[in-house]
Amino acid sequence: MALLEIENFSFSYPRSEQPALREINLKVEKGEFIGITGPTGAGKSTLTYCLNGIIPHFLGGSYQGRISLGGTSIFDLSPAQISRLVGSVFQDPEAQLISPEVEQEVAFGPENLGLPPAEIGKRIGKALELAGIPGLRNRPTANLSGGEKQRVAIAAALAMLPEILVLDEPTSELDPLGTDEIFKVLDILNKEHGMTIIMVEQKTEQLAAYASRILVFNEGRIALEGEPRQVFVRRRELEEIGVRIPQVARLAGLLGRYEGCALPLTVEEGHLYLESILRG
Ligand SMILES: Nc1ncnc2c1ncn2[C@@H]1O[C@H](COP(=O)(O)OP(=O)(O)OP(=O)(O)O)[C@@H](O)[C@H]1O
Numbered sequence: 001m002a003l004l005e006i007e008n009f010s011f012s013y014p015r016s017e018q019p020a021l022r023e024i025n026l027k028v029e030k031g032e033f034i035g036i037t038g039p040t041g042a043g044k045s046t047l048t049y050c051l052n053g054i055i056p057h058f059l060g061g062s063y064q065g066r067i068s069l070g071g072t073s074i075f076d077l078s079p080a081q082i083s084r085l086v087g088s089v090f091q092d093p094e095a096q097l098i099s100p101e102v103e104q105e106v107a108f109g110p111e112n113l114g115l116p117p118a119e120i121g122k123r124i125g126k127a128l129e130l131a132g133i134p135g136l137r138n139r140p141t142a143n144l145s146g147g148e149k150q151r152v153a154i155a156a157a158l159a160m161l162p163e164i165l166v167l168d169e170p171t172s173e174l175d176p177l178g179t180d181e182i183f184k185v186l187d188i189l190n191k192e193h194g195m196t197i198i199m200v201e202q203k204t205e206q207l208a209a210y211a212s213r214i215l216v217f218n219e220g221r222i223a224l225e226g227e228p229r230q231v232f233v234r235r236r237e238l239e240e241i242g243v244r245i246p247q248v249a250r251l252a253g254l255l256g257r258y259e260g261c262a263l264p265l266t267v268e269e270g271h272l273y274l275e276s277i278l279r280g
């Protein structure tokens with residue numbers, strides 16, 4: 001059984017004429033790193049709200065189809081139950097931290113579960129270590145960098161021991177350094193700890209390098225899906241939808257000479273690719 005299964009799922013916001021999600025079908029196995037991209041209004045955030053309980057509990061609306069996590073229909077779970085299964089990280093690092101200190105922030109979820117203090121202490125230590133920020137434990141949250149704040153948000157989610165981590169454009173307000181920090185943490189969580197990750201992200205360069213599967217959303221549907229190389233080779237369709245292709249892949253596409261060898265996606269692969277062309 002897949003960890004997450006979405007079957008013929010459609011969703012409309014209250015009072016809206018067009019569905020925001022249309023007949024989504026998706027199976028996610030444990031340990032996958034799913035990258036979701038697509039133009040504005042495509043329904044990417046709406047999907048994340050359906051996974052973390054914001055829909056239906058806080059935004060309402062109507063839906064058809066089914067979303068199940070570990071075999072349980074997610075819409076039958078309370079917000080508290082969902083918060084143990086799905087960890088969420090949002091776009092704005094400022095808006096999601098609610099405590100004055102890092103330790104309190106990470107303790108917040110486990111405290112709400114009513115866990116004993118020793119267990120909470122253990123979870124805080126482990127979560128901070130996994131997020132790569134053990135040294136920030138006693139820092140005030142206010143003066144952290146954007147990348148550090150987002151890693152605190154990741155640690156706070158991990159302290160609940162979720163089955164799956166859902167992130168909605170967590171790097172959009174970060175500089176390149178902060179962005180790299182987040183991707184490196186996610187990569188280690190995924191590869192070394194088997195964490196299942198669903199990440200909405202516009203930075204296709206990094207998605208191509210780290211995600212195991214890419215979903216391109218357009219007008220509420222999954223328009224393209226596959227391993228990064230299978231998706232980013234479809235240059236014309238992506239340009240029509242309005243998705244930025246990793247620059248190296250775009251260059252190779254324009255040169256039109258990657259038959260026989262795989263489409264390069266990363267800078268390293270681009271080097272090898274150019275060398276092979278220049279040698280003829
Ligand atoms: N709370 C809401 N109430 C009503 N309609 C909404 C609400 N949130 C989003 N929508 C609509 O649902 C559709 C999908 O929006 P969504 O925010 O999921 O897109 P997105 O792919 O995340 O876009 P972006 O890249 O801009 O974040 C859009 O047409 C949007 O206007």
Ligand SMILES: [Mg+2]
Pocket residue numbers: 044045046168
């Ligand atoms: Mg969005």
